[in-house]
Amino acid sequence: MSIKPQATKHIKPHLANAEQQEALGFPGQLIDNWQEKVIDLLGEKVNGSRALQVAMDACMKCGACTDKCHYYQGTKDPNNMPVARQDLMRSVYKRHYTFTGKYLPWLVGAKELDADLLQQWYTYFHQCSQCRRCSVYCPVGIDTSEVSMAGRDILAQVGMGQKYANQVIGKVALKGNNLGLPGPALKDTLLGLEEDVLEDTGVAIRFPIDEAGADILLVTPSADFFAEPHVDGLIGYAKVLHQAGVSWTLSSQASEAANFGLFVGSEQHTREMALRIKVAAQDLGVKRLVFGECGHAWRVAQNHLKDLVQGLDFLDARYPIPQHIAEITHELWQQGTIRLDVTKNAQRCITFHDSCNVARASTLGKVKGGQYSIPRDLLKASCARYVEMPSHTTQQTTLCCGGGGGLLTDELMELRIKGAAARMNAFDEVIKQHQVTHMVAMCAICKSQFSTIFPEFGHAFDSVLSLHQVVGDALDLTSSL
Amino acid sequence: MTSAAESVLVVDGIPLQTDEEGYLLNREDWTRNVAITMASNDGVELHDNHWDVIQLLQEYYENYEIAPAIRILTKAVGKKLGKDKANSRYLYELYPQGPAKQACRYAGLPKPTGCV
Secondary structure: OOOOOOOOOOOOOOEOOHHHHHOOOOOOOOOOOHHHHHHHHHHHHHHHOHHHHHHHHOOOOOOOOOOOOHHHHHHOOHHHOHHHHHHHHHHHHHHHHOHHHHHOHHHHOOOOOOHHHHHHHHHHHOOOOOOOHHHHHOOOOOOHHHHHHHHHHHHHHOOOOEHHHHHHHHHHHHHOOOOOOOHHHHHHHHHHHHHHHHHHHOOOOOOOEOOOOOOEEEEOOOHHHHOOOHHHHHHHHHHHHHHHOOOEEEOOOOOOOOOOOOOOOOHHHHHHHHHHHHHHHHHHOOOEEEEOOOHHHHHHHHHHHHHHHOOOOOOOOOOOOOEEHHHHHHHHHHHOOOOEOHHHHOOOOEEEOOOHHHHOOOOOOOOOOHHHHHHHHHHHHHOOOEEOOOHHHOHHHOOOOOOOOOOOOHHHHHHHHHHHHHHHHHHHHHHHHHOOOEEEEOOHHHHHHHHHHHHHHOOOHHHEEEHHHHHHHHEOOOOOO | OOOOOOEEEEEOOEEEEEOOOOOEOOHHHOOHHHHHHHHHHOOOOOOHHHHHHHHHHHHHHHHHOOOOOHHHHHHHHHHHHOHHHOOHHHHHHHOOOOHHHHHHHHOOOOOOOOOO
16 A cells, blocks of 8 residues: 555644643753754763664664554554654764764765754654564564654653653652542542442452552552543452452552653653652562553563662562562462353453553563463453454554553544554454454553544444453352362 | 643633643633533533533542542442443443543543543
């Protein structure tokens, strides 16, 4: 299919205003010497990151990535080809930091950074969900997420931050979570859940918060308190931990697993948000740190938490630090500590959407490929009718939901819908062939994105389920173990 | 280079400040006519059940400085309008753009942020 140059040039997130910029220590508006500053920062970024260095130096324009991005597939805008997205930065890097680019710029595609190119940076670095699918196909392993993260951080530092991500980061600092959910509202919500679950199951299951001395601190995306189907996942975690007899607590200090610092490429903000979790774990005196269903939270936690915050050795070393709730549930199920009954999900026929940050940026469990097998094992043990979507859209080559990487904001809806089209085609295929009723996900962003865009593709908004919702529904709460 | 532009909603001849997405910047500017104007701009007519949801959101916000979580809202709707309406499907019928976002906007509350 032919390309459509500039097809999505008009789609960009709202700029952060002066207040939203300054709250995070960034300039309130575009600074006068932006050109010079961008070039300096670019040099620093490339020097400080081997991954970015590879992205700038190693591309041989082989073309393997060109049609692999879900946003390119959905929009046909050539700037959404991963190579072209990288070139927006690479051209400036070459102009200023390579010999040939300085003296023979035309030979290597080197370009001067002008106002138009700066706008393209803002536009197209916010049309990348940092899902890393392109990197799977790149023969030298260039990861475009490194480029868009660095680009966004540079933009914020010269005055062009993104409103949505900045607001969220600001709210975590003020209230402890992305939503700005204050402690009393959180406690009220959790009490309400205890009532609901008692009414639904007849079993008194607790949703403890700020309970010092609990074994586990569970850190989960605040969407789990607020939205559906997320909250059904939270109920699932509580059921599993109740049934296993493990003591656990949430924290009003660390009531957010998500870390938007990653999306905007800011190490400082990523660290500050991660530190809240460490402090909460210390204050509550827990032994274990466990993360709920949030893709990029797990990416940050598993890959970076220990480096970001240092000194987590007060936690019990017999358990992974940190651990994912799906790892715990899987182990409990394998040991026979919890039992799952497929007949409880008899009305459902499910498929699983691998969330990009779990599938490609982290692992689960001790077995190679555990990030693929653990959720599938649990789903197959919970529901008799389980179907895979086509293999080029799952596991390592899964498609992004279309709303990841800090793009889950309404002004990007056109992009989010177009970017989800490839996943929707795969979903349609299994619906047609196997009468699939629901798609299951284990990431707050995937769940919100799908429940928002499903109606655009003729599916009910509530056709997406949480992994731990399906598990929780199948869990045998009556057996005494 | 434009900065995040704010907009204006004119209600009863008075210009009220909103953000780029049409949420009131000052909650105290809210009147019933604000909700009616926003709805009519969306081609929506507000009926009693819409108003009940708006009122529930505002009451909760008054107490907790945030819109209620979906479970709290559906339960409250169920108490007020009947158990058959205590679910998010009903809320999406009333507010197809999503109860949290569309109803919050009509109620003069800020937009919920984050992964929702």
